[in-house]
Amino acid sequence: DTEVTQTPKHLVMGMTNKKSLKCEQHMGHRAMYWYKQKAKKPPELMFVYSYEKLSINESVPSRFSPECPNSSLLNLHLHALQPEDSALYLCASSQAVGTYEQYFGPGTRLTVT
Amino acid sequence: AQKITQTQPGMFVQEKEAVTLDCTYDTSDPSYGLFWYKQPSSGEMIFLIYQGSYDQQNATEGRYSLNFQKARKSANLVISASQLGDSAMYFCAMREGPGNQFYFGTGTSLTVIP
Numbered sequence: 272d273t274e275v276t277q278t279p280k281h282l283v284m285g286m287t288n289k290k291s292l293k294c295e296q297h298m299g300h301r302a303m304y305w306y307k308q309k310a311k312k313p314p315e316l317m318f319v320y321s322y323e324k325l326s327i328n329e330s331v332p333s334r335f336s337p338e339c340p341n342s343s344l345l346n347l348h349l350h351a352l353q354p355e356d357s358a359l360y361l362c363a364s365s366q367a368v369g370t371y372e373q374y375f376g377p378g379t380r381l382t383v384t
Numbered sequence: 385a386q387k388i389t390q391t392q393p394g395m396f397v398q399e400k401e402a403v404t405l406d407c408t409y410d411t412s413d414p415s416y417g418l419f420w421y422k423q424p425s426s427g428e429m430i431f432l433i434y435q436g437s438y439d440q441q442n443a444t445e446g447r448y449s450l451n452f453q454k455a456r457k458s459a460n461l462v463i464s465a466s467q468l469g470d471s472a473m474y475f476c477a478m479r480e481g482p483g484n485q486f487y488f489g490t491g492t493s494l495t496v497i498p
Contacts, residue, residue: 374431
């Protein structure tokens, strides 16, 4: 089973709201990733977790706060977002950081009003 | 410099025909990996095929094959016998470096015509 699940599928939030995106995988993968994708653009890496520790933060603003409670779960906490943060947020996992392919979830379409 | 270059923003192919999507890459790391992903309009990125830099043979997965030309630094995706469901955005990606950074190209939008 190569499934990565993400909830919610769609999210509309105001600039003063606090919300969270959730990602789950049960493939025993030890690396998990958050990407942001604008329309008709490639995904942009935001964060990488390796063995539940944050290993890469691509200079993402602090209004995005990742959390990896255990090896199967990855959250992205959102606070005081801007309209330009509206995008598709993709979660991915791989066996480990390295040559392995990444498996992506269906994404959360976020709209900030 | 761009790590991954996809020069075809849009491609059209007749159903049942083969199509080649171009990808060139730039790296000085001897160890790297090349990937192709398909993204339908629903948004999910679907892994298609992987080629390692030390692999001697071109990767194949069903109707997908990767034409790996190391000296030219190209990793083109060949889709044989195109189907209507192949209409999607296709991204070439590369993993390289000690930090295993993952880079995506700008993508090619493929439309299969009945």
